[in-house]
Amino acid sequence: MAKVVLKLGDDVSTDIIYPGRFMATVLPSETSQYAFADLNDFNTKLKSGAIAPGSVIVAGRNFGCGSSREQAASCLKAPGLVVVARAFARIFLQNSINLGLATIICPTIEATEGDELTITRTEVVNETAGRHFVIVPLPAARQAIIEAGGLIPYTRQILIAAHRR
Amino acid sequence: MGMTVAEKILARATGQVAVHVGDVVEPRVDLAMSHENAALVINQFVEIFQGTGLPVRLWDPGRVAIVFDHRVPAESPKTATNQKKVRAFVTDAGIVRFHDVRGDEGGICHQILPENGYVRPGAVVVGTDSHTTSHGALGALAFGIGATEMASVWALGRVLNLEVPATIRVHVAGAFQPFVGPKDLILHLVGLLGAEGANFKVIEFHGPTIAAMPTSGRLTICNMTVEAGATSGIVPADAETERYLREEAGVSEAPVHVVPDPDAQYTREISLDVSDLPPQVACPHAVDNVKPIDAVRGVPVDQIVIGSCTNGRLDDLEAAARILADKKVARRTRLLVFPASGRIYRQAIELGYVAALASAGAVVMNSGCGPCLGVHEGALADGDVALSTTNRNFNGRMGNPKSEVYLCSPAVAAASAITGVITDPREGRH
Numbered sequence: 001m002a003k004v005v006l007k008l009g010d011d012v013s014t015d016i017i018y019p020g021r022f023m024a025t026v027l028p029s030e031t032s033q034y035a036f037a038d039l040n041d042f043n044t045k046l047k048s049g050a051i052a053p054g055s056v057i058v059a060g061r062n063f064g065c066g067s068s069r070e071q072a073a074s075c076l077k078a079p080g081l082v083v084v085a086r087a088f089a090r091i092f093l094q095n096s097i098n099l100g101l102a103t104i105i106c107p108t109i110e111a112t113e114g115d116e117l118t119i120t121r122t123e124v125v126n127e128t129a130g131r132h133f134v135i136v137p138l139p140a141a142r143q144a145i146i147e148a149g150g151l152i153p154y155t156r157q158i159l160i161a162a163h164r165r
Numbered sequence: 166m167g168m169t170v171a172e173k174i175l176a177r178a179t180g181q182v183a184v185h186v187g188d189v190v191e192p193r194v195d196l197a198m199s200h201e202n203a204a205l206v207i208n209q210f211v212e213i214f215q216g217t218g219l220p221v222r223l224w225d226p227g228r229v230a231i232v233f234d235h236r237v238p239a240e241s242p243k244t245a246t247n248q249k250k251v252r253a254f255v256t257d258a259g260i261v262r263f264h265d266v267r268g269d270e271g272g273i274c275h276q277i278l279p280e281n282g283y284v285r286p287g288a289v290v291v292g293t294d295s296h297t298t299s300h301g302a303l304g305a306l307a308f309g310i311g312a313t314e315m316a317s318v319w320a321l322g323r324v325l326n327l328e329v330p331a332t333i334r335v336h337v338a339g340a341f342q343p344f345v346g347p348k349d350l351i352l353h354l355v356g357l358l359g360a361e362g363a364n365f366k367v368i369e370f371h372g373p374t375i376a377a378m379p380t381s382g383r384l385t386i387c388n389m390t391v392e393a394g395a396t397s398g399i400v401p402a403d404a405e406t407e408r409y410l411r412e413e414a415g416v417s418e419a420p421v422h423v424v425p426d427p428d429a430q431y432t433r434e435i436s437l438d439v440s441d442l443p444p445q446v447a448c449p450h451a452v453d454n455v456k457p458i459d460a461v462r463g464v465p466v467d468q469i470v471i472g473s474c475t476n477g478r479l480d481d482l483e484a485a486a487r488i489l490a491d492k493k494v495a496r497r498t499r500l501l502v503f504p505a506s507g508r509i510y511r512q513a514i515e516l517g518y519v520a521a522l523a524s525a526g527a528v529v530m531n532s533g534c535g536p537c538l539g540v541h542e543g544a545l546a547d548g549d550v551a552l553s554t555t556n557r558n559f560n561g562r563m564g565n566p567k568s569e570v571y572l573c574s575p576a577v578a579a580a581s582a583i584t585g586v587i588t589d590p591r592e593g594r595h
Contacts (some may be wrong), residue, residue, distance in 0.1 A: 011360045011451060013559040020538035021564050024236065024243040026205035026312075038566040062361040065394060066559060067538070068295040070205065070311040089394055090365050091295060095311035141189040141326040154325070155213050155317040163219055 001116040001127055002054045002082060006042050010060035014072040014092065017064065028074035028099070035075035046079060053080025056119075058111045060085065064092025070099070077101040084109055084117070084124055097142045098151035105136040167426025169332040170399050171367040174306040174423055178289045186430070188329045195288035195305075197318050198230045200274050202293050204247035207254050209316035223258050224322035230262035230283055231255060232274035237266045237533040240541035272506025272532040275299040275388060275474035279380070280508060282414035286402030287423045291318055296474050296556065298391045302383035303409070304402030304423055306367075309391065330396045331432035332367040333358075334425075337374040339440035344590035346484075347382030348476055348554065348574035350374070351389040352445035354437070356455025364394030366432060369425065374439055375400055380409035381478040388475045389556050392452040401425065444589060447572035450560040458577065464587045465497065466571070467549040471578050472503025472530075473537050476554035479509050479516075481575040485527075486518035488579035488590060494526030495585030500578075501543050502527045503535040527582070539564025552587060554578050 022034040036042045045051050057076070063085035064072060073095040076083060082102040086109060096103045106124045111117060115128040124133045138146065148154035168176065168183060176184045178192035199206050214221045223229055231251060239245035248266075255263045264270050264277050271277075275296055278284050286304030290297065293315045300307035310318070317325060337350065354368075368390045375383070383400045390398030400406075402422045410416040444458040471477070471485050482504060494500045502522055504510040510532050513519045519529050536543035537555040545551055545568035553563070558570035571587065580590035 013557070013562075015539075015557065015559040015562045019561055019564070021540050023202070023538070023540070024241060024247060026202070026208065026247070038561050062364065062394065065360055066295060066557060068293055068297075068309040068311055069202070070313060073311070087361065087364070089361070090396060091309050091311060094314065098311060098313040098317075139328060141328045145326060151313050151317050151325070152209060152213050155320055156215075156217060158325075159213065159219060159320060160217055163217075 001118050002056045004058050004111050004113050004115045004117060005051050005055040006057045007111065007113045008057065008059040011062045011065055012059055013066035014064055014069050015066055017072040018069060018075050020067070023069055023071060026071065028078055031071045031075040032078040051079060054082060056082045056084055056117055058084050058109060061087040063088050065089040070095045073099050073101045082119070084119070097138065097145055100150040103138070105138065106133050107136060109133045166430060167428035169367070169425050169429045169431065170304070170369055170401050170423050171306050171330060171332055171397065173425070174287055174289060175329055177287065184329050186329050186331045190327050190329055191323045191325055192289045192327065193323045194228065194291055194318050195285070196228055196230060196278070196283055196290045197315060198232065198274055198278060198290065198292035198294070198297065199315055200232050200294060201235045201244065201247055201251070202312055203231050203251045203254070205312040206293060206315045206319065207250065209313045210319050213316055213320050223319050226259040227261065229260050229319065230278060231260060232264040232277045233266050233271065234273045235534045235538065236540050237271070237531065268507045268510065270507060272508065273474045273477065273534060275384065276478065276505035276509065279303060279384065280414055280506060282410060282416040285416070286406055286420040291315065291324060295391045296388050298395060298398045299384050299388040299474060301387040301397050301399040302380055303406055304400060306397055306399065308397045330365055330367050332369050333363055333433045333435065334369050334371065334431040336434070336436045337370065337372040337439060339374055339438040341439050341442065342591065344576040345439070345442055345444055346574060346576070347378060347385040349442055349445040350439055351386040352447055352455050352572065353442060355389060355392045355453050356445070357435070358393040360392065360394060360451060360453045362393045363390065366395055368393070368395045368398045370398065370400045376403060376405070379480065380405060381480050384478070385475055392556060444574060444577050446577065446587065447558055449558055449569040449571065452557060452572065458587065458589045461571065461587050462589055464571070465550060465585060466552040466581055466587060467498055468543060468545060468551045469498055469500045469578050469582045470503070470536060470543065470551065470553040470555060471500070471575050472505065472535060473555040474505065475556045476575050477503050477505030477509065479512055481554065482509070482513045482518045482522070483516070484575045485579040486521040488576060489525040489527065489582060490521045492525050492583045494582045497585040498582060500527040500582045501535065502529045504532045506532050536563050538562065552578055552581050
């Protein structure tokens, strides 16, 4: 089971996830210190190591709208967070798949902070509320990137294959 | 079955007769643009080659463009060091389309690309910036991607596993009222569609209002299509596109015109008439929280910004200069102006716009993104209200989550600078 550590609404922008003033920091190993920098309580907990890997952020529709900044995905990936949202904005979802951030599309998800979730291949079970929510699979076109472990290893495979031909 | 403009461009870029919504394609890229975040792209690019024994090499240095604009001049040692690293890479890799921090060649990427003739109708353009949608103004299919995806493009020259997007057709008729224009149209459309209304979709613009609109205005509307979540906004190339390329971008060869088939399939069709459209304002803290100006008239503003990739072009500065000529910026507010490129800055000097703005009390800054994304050049105090011609007003966007940002046209911004409160530029001018 995984605990919901942050509950957010619709249209959470990348300016909330990773404010623009920290964009000069690019290394994925360094970005998590600024994750949700303006949500002081959550950012403080994350930095202090009080949030276990595998913990879940639950959000509404259009999560990650706005900027293409990849730090918004890398800052959540490094601490091992999982994002369950009713829907994601295009560029954020793509960045997450490319970097291997766990993103779950769950159009009817209902949960509050502190709830315990079990995530299977097909559904999110809110164990606290005793309710089941169906998962929409990530786009089929992206499966090869996911299976390769992200876009860097996937691109590397293609380069090597092209070179061998 | 007929094709939309996006489908036609993707068919051509993949060497196919036809592609349709939902097909998975890998289009070759005609132009790959990055700004300061090239520093991250370089890291990811080098990592791709690790352990392969292959040389770290761009697929085509001639199709890569890098423009410094987000933090110019560098606001911190960290940014300066990132920029230095990118400069070294640019030299090593042989990238010619590089625009450094300079008053002659520099500026905001979404102005530099069109004004230098890098963007052509029918091209596939990708950029590590969400407002790459801007370049659809020239009939290209242009969309934002992340840094890792750009690294993959740098290595392979194509976008991997792209689903052909559905298209929303928007038909616009009517003549704008005085002091109303493209920014008001796109704010109205974003309000209509909502922040998610065009997610994973392309918006294709048609109609007499679009035909009569100069490329500068088309750049404004395509720029903000991403605020409805759109992958791209496209104005199919026409006579105005040809004029712009020839007269303003120095392109001599005739462009291809990619137009949709009469039986192209659209996921939604929207028809708008702008004849009675009043100035529009996006209110805190969402770009789709759009209201007619009457609903917010009189709201006091502490700082006004005119500029950005959305509204820093010559006609934007002209509109502001005409309103502010022989007037004064109200004592209770500050007006910051950011021309979209060095070229526009110099033209604005020659035409007297800079003098008119500065004499009125505006601070005319260097070309760049400035305070739009909350990095530097105009921080807001706790409780400040900003009125800006930029494209986003999310909480904290301009760097302070305890401030509020309203979005508007250059005309509304300039009229409001005189009064210090949100003001309808049509007031007293009928």
